[in-house]
Amino acid sequence: MEKRYLRHYSVSEWNDDAQNKLKNSSVLVAGAGGLGSPLLYYLASAGIGNITIVDDDIIEDSNLNRQILFNETDIGQPKAETALNKLFSLNSSINICAVHSTVEELDDEFYKKQDLLIDCLDNFETRLFLNRKSITHSIPLLHAGVSEFRGQITLTEPGKTLCLACFLDSENENFNDGIIGAAAGVIGSIQALEAIKYLALRKNYLANRILLIDLINMRFNLINAARNKNCNECS
Amino acid sequence: MKITVRLFATFRENREKESTIETAPGTKVEDVVRTFNIPPEDVAIIMINGRGKTLKDVLSEGDVLALFPPVGGG
Numbered sequence: 001m002e003k004r005y006l007r008h009y010s011v012s013e014w015n016d017d018a019q020n021k022l023k024n025s026s027v028l029v030a031g032a033g034g035l036g037s038p039l040l041y042y043l044a045s046a047g048i049g050n051i052t053i054v055d056d057d058i059i060e061d062s063n064l065n066r067q068i069l070f071n072e073t074d075i076g077q078p079k080a081e082t083a084l085n086k087l088f089s090l091n092s093s094i095n096i097c098a099v100h101s102t103v104e105e106l107d108d109e110f111y112k113k114q115d116l117l118i119d120c121l122d123n124f125e126t127r128l129f130l131n132r133k134s135i136t137h138s139i140p141l142l143h144a145g146v147s148e149f150r151g152q153i154t155l156t157e158p159g160k161t162l163c164l165a166c167f168l169d170s171e172n173e174n175f176n177d178g179i180i181g182a183a184a185g186v187i188g189s190i191q192a193l194e195a196i197k198y199l200a201l202r203k204n205y206l207a208n209r210i211l212l213i214d215l216i217n218m219r220f221n222l223i224n225a226a227r228n229k230n231c232n233e234c235s
Numbered sequence: 236m237k238i239t240v241r242l243f244a245t246f247r248e249n250r251e252k253e254s255t256i257e258t259a260p261g262t263k264v265e266d267v268v269r270t271f272n273i274p275p276e277d278v279a280i281i282m283i284n285g286r287g288k289t290l291k292d293v294l295s296e297g298d299v300l301a302l303f304p305p306v307g308g309g
Binding site for chain 2: 127227
């Protein structure tokens with residue numbers, strides 16, 4: 001047992017098998033922004049063995065209210081590579097790959113080797129592209145979104161659960177782009193927790209359920225959701 | 236016919252979070268959304284009895300309609 005994971009082993013249900021599953025897992029994180037920042041810190045520190053970060057953005061000062069991977073000195077640098085450097089200093093025993101690209105430009109080979117796709121994107125159109133990759137390659141997709149003080153999270157498994165297109169409309173980009181940084185922190189952290197639960201324990205994750213988080217009123221709603229039989233993508 | 240409408244997040248501001256309303260047969264989701272003074276373009280997720288639907292879908296007796304605003308940032 002590696003000492004850095006000692007506190008995992010004090011958790012009931014945790015054992016070598018669970019830790020090794022994390023070590024042997026490959027995840028693709030689409031977006032190293034407000035959600036991606038806390039998520040990537042927790043995935044790297046938990047010991048997920050292979051992390052691919054995809055983001056084509058450059059760090060701007062307006063990112064710093066929520067994208068806690070980055071400092072003032074990082075402004076002007078590419079997000080993916082900067083995130084890699086920060087995470088490598090946190091955990092040098094894992095493999096991290098940074099790709100300065102959009103998810104649309106990414107070669108299919110990147111997708112095929114993943115155990116989980118993680119959606120930390122900032123628009124529905126790209127989310128639905130990632131959803132199509134999830135279905136095409138039969139790879140689960142962990143979705144989250146955040147806006148103002150609110151967020152939503154669900155995990156889709158092709159052939160078993162609803163997909164993102166069952167309930168999201170690519171034409172509805174009519175959301176407020178304001179985000180309180182701590183809200184992205186809470187929702188990105190829950191998203192990381194879901195990834196860890198799915199990869200290590202395969203239980204109690206958000207399949208066919210959507211967690212709706214309203215942090216201005218401190219309300220958490222877990223709603224059941226099923227496949228849309230008329231879905232253009234998965235039915 | 237009677238249907239139950241559940242509103243989430245910002246849709247609850249100055250509205251009941253859950254209400255049962257009487258509607259005519261053939262009523263579409265969009266009609267109900269307008270009844271609640273919610274602009275249709277502000278609705279991102281529509282569920283009828285836990286399944287994703289659209290503004291154009293027709294409601295049936297006893298349906299539970301849930302409406303969610305978009306949460307699209309990241």
